Amino acid sequence: MAGWSTVDMPDQRGRTAVVTGANSGIGLHAAEALAGRGATVVLACRSEERGAGAAAWVRERVPGADVQVRRLDLADLASVREFAARYPYDRLDLLINNAGVMALPFGRTVDGFEMQFGVNHLGHFALTGLLLPGLLRTPGARVVCVSSFMHGLADLDPDDLQSEHPYRRWIAYARSKTANLLFVHALARRLAAAGSDVVAAAAHPGYADTNLQGAGPRMTGAKARERVMSLGNRLFAQSAAAGALPTLYAATAPDVRPDSFTGPRIAGWRGAPGPSMRAGRTRDDERAERLWAASVAVTGVAYDGLPSP
Numbered sequence: 001m002a003g004w005s006t007v008d009m010p011d012q013r014g015r016t017a018v019v020t021g022a023n024s025g026i027g028l029h030a031a032e033a034l035a036g037r038g039a040t041v042v043l044a045c046r047s048e049e050r051g052a053g054a055a056a057w058v059r060e061r062v063p064g065a066d067v068q069v070r071r072l073d074l075a076d077l078a079s080v081r082e083f084a085a086r087y088p089y090d091r092l093d094l095l096i097n098n099a100g101v102m103a104l105p106f107g108r109t110v111d112g113f114e115m116q117f118g119v120n121h122l123g124h125f126a127l128t129g130l131l132l133p134g135l136l137r138t139p140g141a142r143v144v145c146v147s148s149f150m151h152g153l154a155d156l157d158p159d160d161l162q163s164e165h166p167y168r169r170w171i172a173y174a175r176s177k178t179a180n181l182l183f184v185h186a187l188a189r190r191l192a193a194a195g196s197d198v199v200a201a202a203a204h205p206g207y208a209d210t211n212l213q214g215a216g217p218r219m220t221g222a223k224a225r226e227r228v229m230s231l232g233n234r235l236f237a238q239s240a241a242a243g244a245l246p247t248l249y250a251a252t253a254p255d256v257r258p259d260s261f262t263g264p265r266i267a268g269w270r271g272a273p274g275p276s277m278r279a280g281r282t283r284d285d286e287r288a289e290r291l292w293a294a295s296v297a298v299t300g301v302a303y304d305g306l307p308s309p
Contacts, residue, residue: 001021004272005245007034009252012037016089017251018131019305020072021099023050023178026146026205029244030059030096030251037252039094043212044072044083046099046258064282074099074123075109077299084130094251097124097180114162115297116169120176122299126182129301135198143200144250145184149263151177152279158290177204179291181261181282186292187258189285189309197257203250204276205243206264242271249273259283285309 017034019029022043031041035058041060045051051069053282059065070086073079100120109118128135128143135141153174157163162173180202187200246262250273263276281287296302 004249004253006036006248010034010254011037012119012252015092015093016040016042017094017096018042019090019098020026020044020074020127023047023054025240026244028054028057029241030066030098030247031067031170032061033244033248035067035252036062036298040066040089041068042087043067043069044099045069046073046075048072058125059095072099072127073110074119074127074216075115076080077123077126079112080123081130084127087131087134088274090134091138091141092131093138093141095128095131095141095143096168096247096251097128097143098125098177098247100146103173103233105169106164106167111298114164114167114172115159116172116176117163117179120173121183122208123144124180125295126299126301128187129299129303130269132303132305135267136194139197141198142251142256143184143198144165144247145180145188145200145202146150146247147176147180147202147204147261148177148182149204149276150174151181151282154155154178154279155279155281156182156287156291158287158294161294170233178279178282181278182284182288182291183295185259185283185285186288186309189288190303190306192258193307193309199256201250201256201258202261203246203264203273204261205240206271207243207248 017039019027019031022031023045035041043051048071055067055069058067072083107115144188154171156175156178184200191198250262261278262273262274265271265274
């Protein structure tokens with residue numbers, strides 16, 4: 001694992017990957033690396049126009065890359081269902097649940113969920129369940145959920161999953177990233193109970209220079225805060241390409257274990273991928289099962305075929 005980079009990635013020829021939020025940042029660089037090792041990559045993007053630009057960017061860097069764009073709006077469960085229904089392949093080797101929003105002012109998804117919880121967790125929960133048959137019939141398949149080291153800021157409140165009482169944008173973000181880890185824990189337990197070799201794992205990019213940090217300030221017109229975020233990225237963040245390495249490691253390295261959490265090795269902020277610190281509550285069975293039950297109830301995606309652990 002020491003010094004691991006994209007040159008260490010195994011051959012991906014014959015494998016098919018879906019990467020959400022692949023039009024920029026971590027997702028774009030993950031898609032490029034996978035295509036560069038021969039994978040067929042589906043860029044799952046909210047904007048087909050930006051997705052097309054990302055596909056062109058990948059093809060410029062990886063001649064002959066097999067990449068295609070499919071529309072996916074994780075803030076709209078109907079869009080998630082449509083994406084899954086139109087997924088064009090029988091197999092699915094790799095699902096990277098990467099797309100996300102960060103520290104937005106309060107808003108709701110199309111289905112009425114708080115935006116950060118709805119996009120970062122519920123949309124991916126529904127997507128994974130709807131694509132589960134393809135994962136289960138593909139030997140060695142993996143699901144990788146991109147969380148954050150900031151999950152440590154807040155635990156989920158089972159009585160306030162929408163973070164409305166009161167709404168604090170950074171706490172809501174941290175809760176959604178805690179939800180990612182609890183989801184991976186619950187999914188890994190179910191896969192093990194089913195005797196499946198599908199690996200569910202998590203990763204985080206550390207502090208990476210992406211467009212996430214400035215989105216919230218831009219939405220509220222907070223120019224000074226946006227400039228501070230931009231300056232912080234320039235001074236302290238690693239590149240988006242470096243930030244993608246933990247995700248790529250979790251997705252492709254041969255020694256990745258179920259329910260593992262991979263992040264940058266230097267203080268959890270930057271550097272080559274390695275095991276990452278994780279709040280113990282994100283492996284709490286009771287918390288994970290309460291979140292799972294609530295997620296099934298509101299999305300209507302029941303994960304048929306996976307037994308309860």
